[in-house]
Amino acid sequence: MIFSSVIFNWIFLPVTLGLYYLVAAQPWGKEETAGRAKNAVLLLASLVFYGLGGYRYLLILLAVLVINYISGLLIDRQSGKVSKLVLILAVIADLGILFFFKYFNIVVLIYENLISGLPPFKIWNNIITLTRTGELAFTDIVLPIGISFYIFQSISYIADVKRGEAKVQKNFIDYALYVSFFPQLIAGPIVRFSDIEKQIRFRHETTEQLSEGITRFILGLSKKVLIANEVGKIADEIWNHKIGGLGAGVTWLAAISYTLQIFYDFSGYSDMAIGLGKMFGFNIKENFNYPYISGSITEFWRRWHISLGTWFKEYVYIPLGGSRKGLGKTLINLLIVFTLTGIWHGANFTFLLWGLIYALLLIVEKLFLKKALDKNPVRFLNHIYVMISVIMAWIFFRADNIQRAGRFIAEMFRAGDGEYSVLSFLSMHGIAAIAAGIVFCFPIYPYLKKKVESNTKALKVLTPVHTVILILLFVYSMIVIVSGSYNPFIYYRF
Amino acid sequence: MKNHYFKIIAFLSVLILPMAVWLVIALAAPKRFGELNFDVGEKRDKTELESVTEIATTGDKVTSYFADRAPFRSVLISFYRKIYNAAEAPYEKGIKPVLVKLYPKGNNDERSSAAYEKAYEELFHNSKDEKPVNPEPESASTPGSSKPADGDTAPDDSSAEEQVHVHKFEESRVVQPDYLNYGYTEYICSECGYTEKRDFVNKLVDSSYFAPNTHGEGVIVGRYDWLFLDMTGDVEYYKGTNLLSAEEEQEYLTKLRKISQLCEDRGIVLAVFLAPDKEQVYSEYMPSYKVENEYKRLERFADYVRENSDIPISYPLAELKYADRYWRTYFKYDTHWNSIGAFIGVQSVYRMIGVETSNPSSLEIIGCLRAETGDLFGMGEIDPSSYTPEPEYIVSYKSDVPVVFESPEGINAGVFRSAAECDNDDKIVLVGDSFRIAMTEYLEKDFAECVIAHRDNMEDIAEDMRETDYLILETAERFDYLLFQSLDEVIEILSP
DSSP states (O other): OSSSHHIIIIIHHHHHHHHHHHHTTTTTTTHHHHHHHHHHHHHHHHHHHHHHOOOTHHHHHHHHHHHHHHHHHHHSOOOOHHHHHHHHHHHHHHHHHHHHHHHHHHHHHHHHHTTOOOOOOOHHHHHHHOOOOOOOOOOOOOOOOTTTHHHHHHHHHHHHHHHHSOOOOOOOOHHHHHOOOHHTTOOOOOOOHHHHHHHHHSOOOOOOHHHHHHHHHHHHHHHHIIIIIIHHHHHHHHTSSTTTTOHHHHHHHHHHHHHHHHHHHHHHHHHHHHHHHHHTOOOOOOOOGGGGGOOSHHHHHHHHHHHHHHHHHHIIIITTTSSSSHHHHHHHHHHHHHHHHHHOSSHHHHHHHHHHHHHHHHHHIIIIHHHHHHOOHHHHHHHHHHHHHHHHHHHHHHSSSSSHHHHHHHHHTTTOOOOOOOOEEEEEEHHHHHHHHHTSSTOOOOOOOOHHHHOOHHHHHHHHHHHHHHHHHHHHHHHHHHHHOOOOOOOOOO | OHHHHHHHHHHHHHHHHHHHHHHHHHHHHHHHHHHHHHOOOOOOOOOOOOGGGGGSOOHHHHHHHHHTOOTTTHHHHHHHHHHHHHHHHHHIIIIHHHHHHHHHOOOOOOTTTTTHHHHHHHHTTTTTTTTTOOOOHHHHTTTTOOOOOSTOOOOOOOOOOOOOOOOOOEEEEEEEOTBBBBOOOEEEEEETEEEEEETTTOOSSSSOOOOOOOBOOOOOOGGOOOEEESSSSSSHHHOOOOOOHHHHHHHHHHHHHHHHHHHHHHHEEEEEEEEEEEHHTGGSSSSSOOOSSSHHHHHHHHHHHHHHHOOOOOOOHHHHHHHHTTTBBOOSSSSSSSSHHHHHHHHHHHHHHHHOOOOGGSSEEEEEOOOOOHHHHHHHHHHHGGGGOOOOEEEOOTTTTTTEOOTTTTSSSSSEEEEESSOOEEEEEEEESTTTHHHHHHHHHHEEEEEEEEEGGGGGGGHHHOSSSSEEEEGGGGGHHHHHHHHHHHHHHHHO
């Protein structure tokens, strides 16, 4: 189930909010009981939320919950080597599950090609274009939604318990809620147990928090529905064409559209998760901080998918020695972290290459470029460098395979007219979404908010206006969501 | 604080009220509920959850199930369309036309119509109907004349050398198209008073840049709202970028030769019929795609077969293009040809198999109805309400010939069999795709026995194929690969 759907907004969310606030009203009179009941309601809702996306995968989620819950207890009770062994075994189990569901298909694909007896060029071509030969009669394994997020969250829990940075959670419901809390279950942010532990045990829902959560949810939904989906249509339409002949203008339009799409899609989702969290009394940490205003790639990664960056920093980069063991080791650690970051996003060489591009850029910045960028008086040029690098890297992220990514980049820099003009792919909605997308990449909203809040008169007038705009955005987003279900039957009579 | 409460109440209202009101209407006023659930042109049933196993690995069905039953869905979809169209109108009408002026001309098909005219006249050279096509082409045009450029331009007023009188045409009136009429411009000769209805309104056309585009599942919106298909790379046929390799041509010809030999052994007359795509016949309405090769895949293949064998093969593009001076031959919003297009196709088949052809003017057009077709709207997710409705010719062909047919589904059946009391005692079998359907109404009247089947049902008519007098292998241009794939099955069926 996704947040931008009819079932979520008109069935799941009202029912969950209703049940939650019913038990939060303490009908049994005891705050402690109400707290447990609230968590039970949220856990049940989370399992339903996940189960409606394919109930078979609930078993995998439950297996991960049980493994890490028991591991946490054992790590806490045991000491020294035993606890370390439990941690290692639990991490192996977690990564084993992740590997099986996420990477088994590509391993089969590579193995099939290697034993196929095809000429080396053909094998190479098949592998990079992810073409199976069918030598092994394996059916492709379907990736359970959100598995990368909840596995990483589980690993962070047992690692923190081992390091003494988090208390072990003995209550299974509370622990299960931490991992499977529906707002952040399928697309993050990846929350550390220590950040949320107290909130799980004890939290008060306030009117202000609920109101703030609503604002955040609506903004996130609007970002997703009105900007990401609209620019996504442009990007998808162009990417669905044969790349050769598209021309530089059209390919740049697709690249920019996708750059906006992925930001508004993902940050919109994070906003919705944070907003929903607030509605249920939780404060989930920020996941994005205007990444496209960065002046370096180093800064970009401090602003983009913050929870994933933090996870890799805490559980891979620092344990590997971080930047404390000399420049050479630091660079190797960066390479390892960003290779893993790339692979984490998916089982495709495009993601690997995407990660390696960032590793390379960060290494270059670490070596000399960052200093040069910091000294550069024309800051605008730094942003140009960052945006061109980011846009180019997204091409690998978006492409089906490396070959297509290569062709696409070649087309971006090809001289001469393409077969299409950008007009083929633009509409009023598309232009408006691109314009809004570019404008809101800058921190205009917090700037205006701060300005208004510092002026009592303006605050009095503009607050209700802001609320009305928000509600209109919500209504319009729902209309767009409902209209998105318009799905004519293709009666292809032949 | 007041603002917080207002926001929470408003938010909860949007979350709860639509579903609550919807349920109340459903229970308290079922009639009104039905009215609010009007058809938005999807031509499909709502998603159903038939078993729990359907949601074992994906939630797509659940999401679709509830999306299809969203409160006030039809109303909201219609409302959104209005908002969407209102927002797009200024861009389409104001901004885009300015921007397109900045682009160079496209290379729409601009070949001379002389070749089309020649092919058209050759098709009917053994026509039993001596009546000239309507209106009389010899007075209307000369070889080499091009289609009128637009509704304001009179047809060529020059004439062939042997004609004594040269008409001096002047436009007398313009009849706008509506759903009962394709529209035309009437010209009158200022000297002799001869009148002639020519050229459909909006007829050609604008050769300025028209941006290529794709909507929904692969529908191209062309000039003057013409819709075309590009679902599975169909536009490659138009662009001439999917030529068959020499090896492929040779392979398919080898198979056709084998079929031809098997037919000869059985005394069957074989013919291959390739129905041109609408994108080729009405290329003037296509957006400005870059046509890489004017000599395209099927034209080349048909020539290759003719040059290297005596297998009758037809690809009547020129004939259909020329016929458009007098009749529309394909639907504007559908991928298929209409009754006139199919008639010309059938005549092309008859010419190949040595059956007397008839001139389209022998057809009695008894009227026009609002076309029930329009598959491209659905596929392109295009709102049909903003398009002018399309008429459809209702023709009467040999109404005096009694026909008995077996299939209860009629001409849409996978296998259609008919028997007619006509002069021709022969049996014809046509194996093809959806283009065969409109051909049926002619074939069934011209042959004592007629079997017309989709190629997927070839197995069911194996016996007919072995015993027929004429075997026609038909394909729509864009599905030529399906014809090629089916050749082995034809060989298997015909082999002793």
